[in-house]
Amino acid sequence: MKLKKVISAALVAAMAMTFMAGCGDSDNAGNGNASGSDTQAASGNENASGSGDTFRIGGIGPITGGAAVYGIAVKNGAELAVKEINEAGGINGAQIDFNFQDDEHDAEKAVNAYNTLKDWDVQAILGAVTSAPCVAVGEVSKDDNIFMLTPSGTAVECVKYENAFRVCFSDPMQGLESAKYIGEHNLATKVAAIYDSSDVYSSGIYEAFVKEAANQNFEVVAAEAFTAESKTDFSVQLQKAKDAGAELVFLPFYYSEASLVLKQAAGMNYSPIFFGCDGMDGILAVKGFDAALADNLIFLSPFTPTSDDEMIQKFVTDYEAAYGETPNQFAADAYDGIYAIKAAIEAGNVTPDLSASDVCDALKTAMTQITIDGVTAKGLTWEASGEPSKEPMVVKIANGNYAVVEDDAAAESVEDNAATENGEDAE
Amino acid sequence: MSFISYLINGVSLGSVYAIIALGYTMVYGIAKMLNFAHGDVIMIGAYVVMAAISGAGLPPGVAVLLSIVCCLILGIVIESVAYRPLLNAASSLAVLITAIGVSYLLQNVALLIFGANTISFDSVVSVPAVTLMDGALTITGEAIVTIVSCIVIMIALTLFISRTKSGQAMRAVSEDKGAAQLMGIHVNGTIALTFAIGSALAAIAGVLLCSSYPSLNPYTGAMPGIKAFVAAVFGGIGSIPGAFIGGILLGVIEIFGKAYISSQMADAIVFGVLIVILLVKPAGILGKNVQEKV
Secondary structure (H helix, E strand, C coil), X not given: CHHHHHHHHHHHHHHHHHHHHHHHHHHHHHHHHHHHHHHHHHHHHHHHHCCCCEEEEEEEECCCCCXXXXXXXXXXXXXXXXXXXXXXXXXXXXXXXXXXXXXXXXXXXXXXXXXXXXXXCCCEEECCCCHHHHHHHHHHHHHHCCEEEECCCCCHHHHCCCCEEECCCCHHHHHHHHHHHHHHCCCCCEEEEEEECCCHHHHHHHHHHHHHHCCCCCEEEEEEEECHHHCCCXXXXXXXXXXXXXXXXXXXXXXXXXXXXXXXXXXXCCCCEEEECHHHCCHHHCECCCHHHHCCCEEEECCCCCCCCHHHHHHHHHHHHHHCCCCCHHHHHHHHHHHHHHHHHHHCCCCCCCCHHHHHHHHHHHHCCCCXXXXXXXXXXXXXXXCEECCCEEEEEECCEEEEECCCCCHHHHHHHCCCCCCHHHC | CHHHHHHHHHHHHHHHHHHHHHHHHHHHHHHCCCCCCHHHHHHHHHHHHHHHHHHCCCCHHHHHHHHXXXXXXXXXXXXXXXXXXXXXXXXXXXXXXXXXXXXXXXXHXXXXXXXXXXXXXXXXXCCCCEEECCCXXXXXXXXXXXXXXHHHHHHHHXXXXXXXXXXXXXXXXXXXXXXXXXXXXXXXXXXXXXXXXXXXXXXXXXXXXXXXXCEECCCXXXXXXXXXXXXXXXXXXXXXXXXXXXXXXXXXXXXXXXXXXXXXXXHHHHHHHHHHHHHHCCCCCCCCCCCCCC
């Protein structure tokens, strides 16, 4: 009995502590506005008096939890770039310190991760990886005037403030480019779209797609939604697309659901052209997935590991050697992100002893002046709005391999290039 | 034609809900507790089959048997470690919270062992699809097997409860735990048996669910688990035919709602119907209205 009392007392104490800790955290977040300038000044001083011989770049993303795949890829890609830069002598002679914090794909935890990085006197942030946390971090980082470059936050709001930039395409851009591609290449006259109405990424692309479709020579004959609560059964959506006579089905969502859609479509003898966005990248790596189902699947992607490009090949080989798996687009975006920060630091003549706010002011201007050749695009530039300017790459799956569709070539000629060796296939 | 195809899809989806709901309803009927970890036992069952087939190379039949045995043991262990010490606790909330805890525990253990990546589950069903009316209507082998196994399980379970000694003991425990004990019935054993059967059913449900919708990750069981719980309440929790009817109805309403009203509103429609039914019949479609004894 006594023991029980002691234990319960201990538990109560522990709980009380957690509550207080919770309050403390939210206080910080809430007062961010008011105390922002103070903290800034303080950290600025510290920086000035500190060692100041390394650039401190932070990263935020999910390395545990359901979205861990993306965060881990970003962390790995960024660390690879940092290692390369440091081995080559750093940026203007100064080494990079890279510190990656976990946000578990949770907006609140992302702000905590951001605060941790701020305490570490971060000068520029690569992140956050996923959209919702990225928006939350954007809200606080703009008050502190800390530069952030998200490798993969696609939601429009991710780069709402002028201190934020991104490497990837935004959701509306993807929808727009998809509709344009389908129209310009006459892939179909009747198109159905299935999208996840409970997800910003998916519905953002879908809305832009439908808007652009009005200007193109095809008709959207069926638009069906699903939600996160019922994303296993797509029989109804597919049946409606089939009944409407759709020759192409647009799937703006992630590959795990797409693998189900493809399987169920095959089960009902429905074989239209399937067209996806960058979330489709990685479908061939799904364990146990029958790659034959994905044959002729087309999607927009910023990165293909099988490309002949020398830079991409080097990145893929190094990444495989370091982490034992083929890099996905998240790793590639992060890799380019670090190099973009490097280029901007060089262009803006930033030195490691500057405060985060001064670094941010310099990088904001420098970002619009640089042009980098990365693994996700050649001649990548940025607008002051934070959006990248680059050509989308179109990928078609043939014989269980990803193959890049050259823009001028007809979609049919892809089969010839498909024989390239694929790392993911070897698994 | 699409009407029939929707109907078949609905019944097939409903059959999976029904098998899961049978597990919920049995445990509730006999132990008077809501086993919220039930959905996650489904996920574990599916992972065992996946590991047995692709990892150990066992034939599908053996893998399913192995999975049933594993889940059966898991069910007994969960019951004796997490629930039994609390069954006589002052508040029945304690068990409910523990069940939610067990649910998270199972999800995170699976996350640790198998990782967060979604795995495409290889169907264990070898029945070929049936094509009718010149290809206008295709019924998948998975749908046929799911519907048939659901009916078989429902009948077997009803016979077991009504005809066997252990079934009689279960009914007695369900009626009055104290009196059953006085009559010489091993109450704890009976409850353990209930959990064992419920968990074995979960394994079968897991295999069928992942064969029809071949995607497996540590959260696969969570949503079907909740839907099946709704199905059990729908049909009248504690009643075996009720769980069956509730499951099928839920599946059909969900698919028809998606097909004829709005694919975005499917879940809102399902839960809306649930509210209406509970307003009219508070104990569910086949539920008994038990007077609270004072």
